[in-house]
Amino acid sequence: MKLAAIAAAIMLLFSCSEPMKQGKVVFISVAIDYGAPDGANALDNPPEDQRVLSEQIEALAAASGELYEEHLFLEKNGIRSISGNEMKWNHDDILDLLSSLDTVSTDLVILHYSGHGDDDGSLVTDMDTSVRLSPERLLDALEAVDGVKCVFLDSCHSGAFIDESPTMHGGEVFVDGELSSEGLIGSLIPSLAAALSQHGDGRDGIWVLSAATADQSSFDSWDSEEPNQESFGAFSYYLASALGYDMEMDEPTIPGRGGRITFYGLCSSIRRSMAPDLRAKATPQSTLSRLDPVLFSF
């Protein structure tokens, strides 16, 4: 009995956790339509992707009692603007913004991209030149930013942004680029191999959720019966829905009080919501870590 009491006391002593203090949510979104509707490589939906995510994240930040700061890099109908002010920008401006952010360790930085991705995953921030924003360059810039960083990429081959985990494996098996199987049984041998080998070295403080693997394309339009899906890219649609945006009413909503939204909670929600055939062709990939960022808490 004495032993049980001592054990319980030790557990109580060490099980305290810090409540989430009020911090800041910084939302940076890059959405490019490449001169829609007439451009040769036009995408119809990135501007709407940015709009709904901006509205929903702003509402969630307010409901969480956190400060909100947004920087919206937009190209709509070929016209570029930053947070509503018409001005030309390129990816150097995005990197400059990241280096100038004033954040602390408890702040949340959300980076969203909706646009083309090159074969190696690089972001095509300017179709007229060959200059691309590579995964290494963007992740290096993010690593220097204080705070918890969550990156949501709605672009082809965006899985290239995700480093292999040194310890964990999801068990996903792909055949001809399409998801064939996944789950516990398939994950055991690869995760044991990862534990025994030297490869895999994640980036501290950065969690990436991509629309597709490094070998897959993402979809700006897709066939489904989801409400208003024709106005959004597939991944951004499911991401906004998972965050709580009401796609049918086209307005932000807040989950019930006492809840929270975490990074892996979003991943699970997107995984469950996507139609299996869409998910097989564009399989969202996420950084694997034992730590889960709490994005919003009510």
Added chain:
Amino acid sequence: MRTILIAILLLCTAVLGAEAEWTPSAAISLQYSGSVFTDGGNPGHDLWSSTRTSAELDAASFRLGCHMISAPVSISYISEGGMHGRLVMTDAFSAMLSIRYGLMLSERFALSASANAEALWHDRQKASSWRAGFSIIASFYAMECLSIEMPLSLMIDRESIAAMIGISLRFTLRRPL
């Protein structure tokens, strides 16, 4: 080779000559787990606390005089860890295989040590991981078949170190071979 074969033969003779018993057992335990990340995510800054509830089955367990050898299998649930800043350590399910050696120091007290290999399933991430470590267990036999144990464990993987302390209740059968 000849030396090894002679050693094995002598060992078998000693084993068969001793009082050998088959001692299968089942146990439940509750442990406190404190983890530190050495790499990745949030290295070294915080202690992540969680509780671990386990059920163990030890069918391959034998007692040879005062020596005990066994290969227990256990399944556990590790609760979500406390929050630090905006980060929370997710919960996990695990299956562990151990190789254990124990020594009866008296009629009622035993000390054991085991090497452990553990597979974890992180349901929120839909991913598995592995870790290895060792345990030291102090056992007090309240009755011949019932013992209270205090296990101390250390489990390590490439990203973290977890130390555990807790209490177990074990029910043991004894059958002479």
